[in-house]
Amino acid sequence: xxxxxxxxxxxxxxxxxxxxxxxxxxxxxxxxxxxxxxxxxxxxxxxxxxxxxxxxxxxxxxxxxxxxxxxxxxxxxxxxxxxxxxxxxxxxxxxxxxxxxxxxxxxxxxxxxxxxxxxxxxxxxxxxxxxxxxxxxxxxxxxxxxxxxxxxx
Ligand SMILES: [Zn+2]
Numbered sequence: 001x002x003x004x005x006x007x008x009x010x011x012x013x014x015x016x017x018x019x020x021x022x023x024x025x026x027x028x029x030x031x032x033x034x035x036x037x038x039x040x041x042x043x044x045x046x047x048x049x050x051x052x053x054x055x056x057x058x059x060x061x062x063x064x065x066x067x068x069x070x071x072x073x074x075x076x077x078x079x080x081x082x083x084x085x086x087x088x089x090x091x092x093x094x095x096x097x098x099x100x101x102x103x104x105x106x107x108x109x110x111x112x113x114x115x116x117x118x119x120x121x122x123x124x125x126x127x128x129x130x131x132x133x134x135x136x137x138x139x140x141x142x143x144x145x146x147x148x149x150x151x152x153x
Contacts, residue, residue, distance in 0.1 A: 008033035053105050073127035
């Protein structure tokens with residue numbers, strides 16, 4: 001990379017730091033000609049995740065959809081906004097770790113539900129009702145009964 005001041009090509013690395021998440025490295029460099037110091041960032045470029053819908057269509061993964069789904073489910077529940085943001089980040093990291101590129105849409109829902117369950121039971125049931133598209137009250141009852149069952153254990 002050229003020196004931003006004199007365009008010289010050669011620079012010397014004087015310090016390297018790996019980011020907390022381990023996904024990028026910042027390098028402090030010094031121009032060999034004029035001594036100017038600058039920083040470069042090296043990071044892993046990921047291909048964007050895509051989602052395979054139930055009907056087979058492929059679309060770009062959009063974390064804002066998860067965010068709005070979670071916000072809706074958590075409306076008027078004692079779940080802080082920061083916690084929702086953190087859940088979304090964790091979900092994205094989990095998807096990126098588990099899937100190479102293409103994620104089946106129902107797996108996203110399952111992962112979101114697994115994260116939401118220990119946080120807020122009502123929000124969990126709300127999310128499940130939208131995501132699983134409950135057809136009648138019996139299906140909702142089933143989810144609630146499962147929750148009760150687990151709480152007893
Ligand atoms: Zn220079």
